[in-house]
Amino acid sequence: MPPPPLTPTSAAGVIARFLKAREVDRVFALCGGHIMPIWMRIDAEGIPIVDVRDERAAVYMAHAHAELTGKLGVALVTAGPGVTNAMTGIANAHVARAPVLVLSGLPPRPQENRGALQDIVHTDLVRTLTRYARSVREPALVLQELDEAVARAFGQGGDPGPVYLDFPADTLRAEVPPAVQLDEHFRPKARPVLLPDPAQVRAAVDCLWSARRPLVISGRGARGAGSELMQFLDRLGAPYLDTGESKGIVPDDHASVVAAMRGSVMTEADVVLTVGRRLDFQLAY
Numbered sequence: 001m002p003p004p005p006l007t008p009t010s011a012a013g014v015i016a017r018f019l020k021a022r023e024v025d026r027v028f029a030l031c032g033g034h035i036m037p038i039w040m041r042i043d044a045e046g047i048p049i050v051d052v053r054d055e056r057a058a059v060y061m062a063h064a065h066a067e068l069t070g071k072l073g074v075a076l077v078t079a080g081p082g083v084t085n086a087m088t089g090i091a092n093a094h095v096a097r098a099p100v101l102v103l104s105g106l107p108p109r110p111q112e113n114r115g116a117l118q119d120i121v122h123t124d125l126v127r128t129l130t131r132y133a134r135s136v137r138e139p140a141l142v143l144q145e146l147d148e149a150v151a152r153a154f155g156q157g158g159d160p161g162p163v164y165l166d167f168p169a170d171t172l173r174a175e176v177p178p179a180v181q182l183d184e185h186f187r188p189k190a191r192p193v194l195l196p197d198p199a200q201v202r203a204a205v206d207c208l209w210s211a212r213r214p215l216v217i218s219g220r221g222a223r224g225a226g227s228e229l230m231q232f233l234d235r236l237g238a239p240y241l242d243t244g245e246s247k248g249i250v251p252d253d254h255a256s257v258v259a260a261m262r263g264s265v266m267t268e269a270d271v272v273l274t275v276g277r278r279l280d281f282q283l284a285y
Contacts, residue, residue, distance in 0.1 A: 012037035032078020034105025059089025080118025221276015
């Protein structure tokens with residue numbers, strides 16, 4: 001018998017409506033049988049699909065979109081080789097801490113672990129490269145898992161970064177119970193503002209004002225705070241090093257910017273303040 005029609009209240013339809021409600025304005029994808037229900041409903045919701053020739057490109061594009069817009073990047077890849085091809089892109093987003101949602105499919109539930117086409121446990125492959133990785137087999141859990149995955153992508157509960165969800169093909173065609181299609185899941189969520197401990201702020205201020213040669217280094221976490229960072233540099237009078245993660249948030253002609261003397265200022269600094277930047281190999285740990 002033919003499969004049931006794909007309605008807006010099917011799991012695939014709910015996924016597409018969720019993405020639209022969360023202001024996703026394009027999805028980067030490569031077509032495949034296991035994800036056709038999502039593909040069709042995304043198109044029905046009027047979300048443009050940017051078709052690619054390799055799944056890595058889909059994730060790279062979603063990553064770049066997230067970096068440039070500050071919004072969620074979304075990649076849609078099919079099961080099996082679609083996911084394995086995408087893994088290099090997922091790893092890149094993982095290192096860059098970019099908010100990317102990767103969606104994929106699975107064989108129908110009755111065929112799982114029976115040698116079905118592209119029957120692979122994707123979550124085992126991507127778990128170490130993502131902030132959240134789940135297979136969603138119950139239609140009633142689709143919205144809950146999407147909500148959780150996007151929250152994790154934007155850094156709730158840890159660092160921001162890529163997240164992964166996949167769905168069996170029959171789950172995508174099944175109806176989501178009306179009782180769980182709650183508006184609170186569809187609404188865009190404000191990112192929480194976590195205020196620092198005032199005592200720690202005072203201790204940091206004392207440390208900076210007592211320093212003779214303070215140095216400020218910015219990273220990914222400083223994006224969106226360029227004006228505040230420049231005001232801070234003007235007040236502190238410290239040299240400033242940008243990195244590839246935050247290039248351009250402070251103009252090159254700002255008085256604090258150091259370029260040619262990077263090695264010297266890093267060696268001579270007695271206090272180093274990092275703003276959203278890990279002390280990785282590029283900064284000699």
